[in-house]
Amino acid sequence: MTARNRELGGVLVAGVIAGTALASVTIARESEISASAVSYGAVFLALYLAAHIVVRRTAPYADGALLPLTAVLTAFGLALNYRLDPDDGGRQALWVLIGLGVFAAALVALRHDYRVLESYRYLFGIAAVFLLLLPSVPGLGERVNGVRLWIDIGPLRFQPGELAKICLILFLAGYLREKREVLAQGRVKDFGPLLAIWGAAMLVIVQTNDLGSALLNFGIFLAMLYVATGKALFVAAGLALFVGGAALLYNAIDRVHERVTIWLEPWTDERVFCALNGKLELRQNCASYQLVKSLYSIGNGGFGGTGLGEGTFTSTDGTQLIPALGTDFIYSAIAQELGLIGAAALLLCYMVFVARGMRIALRAQDGFSKLLAAGLTFGFALQTFVIVGGVLRLVPLTGITLPFVSYGGTSIVANFLLLAGLLLVSNKANSPP
């Protein structure tokens, strides 16, 4: 069986999963199967079949597992967002449509040779810095939860950090391919780029107050630097610099300080000062209440979960118990409604995605392609780790999205671009000479 036929089979299975999940959410909501639920499933399947046909035409030798995995992940996201808020679910569906459109466009545009991107590497580098700093431009940036990650253009809210990540990976793939031999010598002056990018990451923390995106982008940089040079020393030095820098900023920036305090000590036995209402409160009722509620949500799921549509997210009078449920805390919603089984299944999808992505990097022929695939895949894994780890109190909680699952347009589009990149590299590597 060829990769494309495997992909077709996978997409069909994903369609069935999506249809079942949406139907089950509708049943819980309306107590009956409505025609709309079935048609949602059919539309979902049709969209991915269309994407499959585009892949068949433009990248026939590409890996066959990634598109079905993406379909399953977006199905998770759509079902959960629809369950939490039908309006958000509808918008999310629109974003998946746009994302698939961008995906198809990228495949068509770069079907002959994506490696032309390498020649625009510095443009991508500049774009990455520009996009990262965009939210801190006065008048444009929007503070959500005290973190500047969003910009508003008209009615659209846009999270440029997601696209910055892709641009950064493209820049690094090109730059490191060019400089890897020089850097691998490990002379003192070769630490220059490391220091420059470290400085940029710290600047991002200062500007946006967000530890998460800085950690993500700096982590991607270190990983790609390691792949390019094979020098573990760079990684060690980079990590030390990051931790040291973050520790300094921890004391200097209240927002960062607060996030870390919440992470280390979400529950207090004594009342501490609460910045939200200016009174003394237990921390679990004030600063850390999001994180704590998220853990309660996860704990309430137990092994088998409450079932889709049966979880508890609102109080008896309808007030929301966990804020930002569709974006930051979508994983706690999944863990409650689908339980350990469902959450583990979701994480398994991410693991297989990562394993396939790294396999593409291994099989790629040239340095740029290898670095690109490894960078994209590692970025995908690290982003999943940072957001889910934050929700699980493994690392400080930050406001980045769960790839393909969280509600949010920019994130969906950026991750479809990431998928297109991996498929293009894979297609090239597997093409007969």
Add this chain to the structure above:
Amino acid sequence: MNGQIVRLTYVSLALVGVLVVMTTYWQTWAAAGLADRQDNAIKRVADFSVDRGLVFSWKPRKRLARNTERKVERKSLFFRRYPYGSLAAHVVGYSTVERSRTGLERSLNDYLTASNASLSTLVDKALDEFRGKPVEGNDVVTTLDLDAQEVALAELGAQCGAVVALDPRTGKVRVMASSPSFDPNLVENNFAQISRIEADCQPAAPLLNRASAGLYVPGSTFKVITAAAALESRKFKPESSFVDPGYCTVYGKRVNNFDTSSPFGTVDLETALTYSVNSVFCNIGKTLGAKRILDTAKRFGFYERPPLETPTDERAPSGLYQRRQLYYPKQDPDVDAGRMAFGQERMLVTPLQMAMVAGAIGVGGELMEPQAVDKIVGPGGLILLRQRPALIRQSVSKKTADAVATMMRLAVERGTGTAAQLSGYSVGGKTGTGETGVPGANTTWFIAFAGRDEERPAELAIAVVLQNQSGTGGATAAPIARAVMQAILS
């Protein structure tokens, strides 16, 4: 570069793999701990979709807590109603969305919501969930005598205090009343009304279960323990005689009897307990030393939380307290044993503990585990838990217990506790007046047991405590004890 990519693959997979581990941790290991947290709004609200088990009194069998069903966004939610209002508020407690839970509603939440893991209920629960039917909880039958409970609260009236009555043969708690009480129906939506409740003490603290969590100076009721310790030590006999000068000197200071005007002269231990002579117990205390008396107190359950089914933090251990902490002296001279022997010197006790003491004396020294729950019944009538009487330990020898019982009977027959006499029953009791030095602010006590006759073990034990009193325990608390005992025994 492939070597690096392979290593990076391991790192990436480990990053996601560790998330699986952490999710497992929160959903299995830590899940019970998270569910138990008081601020867990998710679990609290989720529990409202369960058709919560009812709570019954023992006699007459009435519903102390029932449910009203309300549809919220197509989901059935079950809200609690308490038909008897403030009558059993402290034992049953409340279950609300806003203020969490107290009492049995909190400690038995797993049973009431059927989230206790027994194979049969697990299957039923899974079936209910599968059919989309609300899960049915298990019913709790308490041991409370509702009529006597009503008498106790009425007798307490606007006074601050508590009454605990239990069957000393089985440990079953018949009355647990704390005054002022509150209406648990008001907790959810009208809490301000509860915080406005006033009584003869400041703060009124209506939510506090004074019966098991209120700590009071035991006053002369502690002499029961001192007398038991004295007899157990074999240094004293009931007929050991003492000369009462009307006071006792400890650390060079005079400790007076309650009434210093007429010293008793030469008295024996039996008479000393009957008339509550401080100087005698003061001297016994000095002879025995603090630790020996405290060890006897421990045999009666002091220094541990009485094992009732209510939440842990609604039960306080009795004993010496120092800076709000339970304190056990390292050596005898750390504590003024003379004053402790008649219930002063930082000794603080709960009414529940003193009812246990009176009960153990009444049944020949057997200290039974107090129980407020009789049984727990599943939706199909299956009995999931039947509380069997459990012996904590033999507190003191039968001989000692019977001797102290005789002294207590004399106290009711002709001593300080005559107000508690009950026709047809043999009552033994001990009064107590914990002086605070402020007029009208005494803590008064009466503890007692009652049986058909002196030969048979007592059927009932009781402890009554009142705050801010100007009279003595015999005049204020003993009549209440009598009324409640009559209500239970009739």
